[in-house]
Amino acid sequence: MGVIGALTGALIGNGGNIIKDTAEVFMENKEAAAEREAGWRAAALAQFAAEFAQPKKGLFDRLMDGINRVPRPALAVGTLALFVAAMVDPVWFSSRMQGIALVPEPMWWLMGAIVSFYFGARSEAKGQEFQRSLAETLARTGSVVRNVEALNALGAETEAAGDDNPALEAWRRGA
Numbered sequence: 001m002g003v004i005g006a007l008t009g010a011l012i013g014n015g016g017n018i019i020k021d022t023a024e025v026f027m028e029n030k031e032a033a034a035e036r037e038a039g040w041r042a043a044a045l046a047q048f049a050a051e052f053a054q055p056k057k058g059l060f061d062r063l064m065d066g067i068n069r070v071p072r073p074a075l076a077v078g079t080l081a082l083f084v085a086a087m088v089d090p091v092w093f094s095s096r097m098q099g100i101a102l103v104p105e106p107m108w109w110l111m112g113a114i115v116s117f118y119f120g121a122r123s124e125a126k127g128q129e130f131q132r133s134l135a136e137t138l139a140r141t142g143s144v145v146r147n148v149e150a151l152n153a154l155g156a157e158t159e160a161a162g163d164d165n166p167a168l169e170a171w172r173r174g175a
Contacts, residue, residue, distance in 0.1 A: 071118045 057065070086093040112127060 075115075 082093070085096075115127070
């Protein structure tokens with residue numbers, strides 16, 4: 001076993017594997033690469049955990065966080081309430097909107113600054129866009145009223161024409 005043992009020892013080495021070590025020069029060891037990547041991921045997760053860790057907040061901090069979360073939902077619910085009010089009592093809603101029309105322009109700018117404080121500069125651009133669309137909607141109001149009146153008249157004509165239908169009257173008598 002001397003010659004074979006010597007050849008095997010030369011290829012495998014004493015405690016090492018020459019073929020494996022030589023192949024790793026040209027190809028990455030997948031197991032070692034996976035271990036390195038797992039180490040990098042663990043380090044990244046530890047860094048994120050340290051970055052986003054928040055110390056326990058006191059009562060005042062929690063109260064202020066809660067107050068800071070109120071304006072957006074309050075504005076959203078208030079806007080929806082205005083839509084409901086416009087449908088439930090249009091006269092009441094219209095009189096309130098006439099009062100808003102009397103608010104001086106500097107007050108609107110102040111309101112815009114306050115809203116921008118909470119929602120950023122994007123709010124101002126969206127607000128002006130809203131004003132334009134509101135003006136367009138108000139300009140279409142007369143047309144909508146005329147269309148509704150025409151549809152109501154058409155419905156009345158359809159009902160009157162249905163009374164002259166002999167087949168419909170025969171069906172009614174049979175039922």
